Amino acid sequence: MDFEISDAVEDDVFRICSIAKKVLPEFFTADQVIRKINDPYYSVITGRYGGTIAGFSISRLMDTNNALYLQKRTVMEALGVKHLPASAGVILSVGVLPEYAHRGLGTNLGKNALEFLDSHIIGNESGKLFATYMWPNGTSGGLLKKMGFEPIPGWNGEQFKDGTREQLYCKLVLP
Numbered sequence: 001m002d003f004e005i006s007d008a009v010e011d012d013v014f015r016i017c018s019i020a021k022k023v024l025p026e027f028f029t030a031d032q033v034i035r036k037i038n039d040p041y042y043s044v045i046t047g048r049y050g051g052t053i054a055g056f057s058i059s060r061l062m063d064t065n066n067a068l069y070l071q072k073r074t075v076m077e078a079l080g081v082k083h084l085p086a087s088a089g090v091i092l093s094v095g096v097l098p099e100y101a102h103r104g105l106g107t108n109l110g111k112n113a114l115e116f117l118d119s120h121i122i123g124n125e126s127g128k129l130f131a132t133y134m135w136p137n138g139t140s141g142g143l144l145k146k147m148g149f150e151p152i153p154g155w156n157g158e159q160f161k162d163g164t165r166e167q168l169y170c171k172l173v174l175p
């Protein structure tokens, strides 16, 4: 059966929270997800099989300094550039239930998140910057590579609840 991708609505929040609890190290409350659904700087997308939500993604338009946790220099060195655009598109979370995994839904949610970010982000002569914080115990390494993201060595992220640290992956699209 094929999946359907659509923007999340408020009725979807409990299912999104329960998927996040199962597959991600972070925990969202229903209120947090509702706020993101109603915030134009965020995109919350669902993927459904036969009407049942099997996965979701959350992405956000951000100030570059905040997105990179004030570590712009490390990122510029890793990417080999002297400047970065002022705003960045960040994929915050992608989660797919294991029983629906390996059927292309994660790739599609990621692609849709990038499309939202790409169409809303303001690029400049430095290009358009996309970022995501990878969870080392997750399974998105292959997915990120496929989407053109590269790891940023030397970048220090926050600690997840399982004790691992966020690893930054970036994709800079030059004009």
Ligand SMILES: CC(C)(COP(=O)(O)OP(=O)(O)OC[C@H]1O[C@@H](n2cnc3c(N)ncnc32)[C@H](O)[C@@H]1OP(=O)(O)O)[C@@H](O)C(=O)NCCC(=O)NCCS
Pocket (backbone or CB within 6 Å): 023, 024, 092, 093, 094, 095, 096, 097, 100, 101, 102, 103, 104, 105, 106, 107, 108, 133, 134, 135, 137, 138, 139, 140, 141, 142, 143
């Ligand atoms: C990462 C995730 C979203 C992928 O979802 P999916 O629907 O299985 O994705 P796809 O079917 O499009 O597969 C995309 C790629 O992800 C990788 N992948 C997916 N599941 C994997 C697993 N269990 N083990 C290792 N790699 C896996 C593969 O490289 C795959 O590429 P392939 O199809 O060429 O093998 C899903 O596995 C998941 O929710 N993982 C746990 C949470 C997580 O790590 N989220 C990302 C961090 S925010």
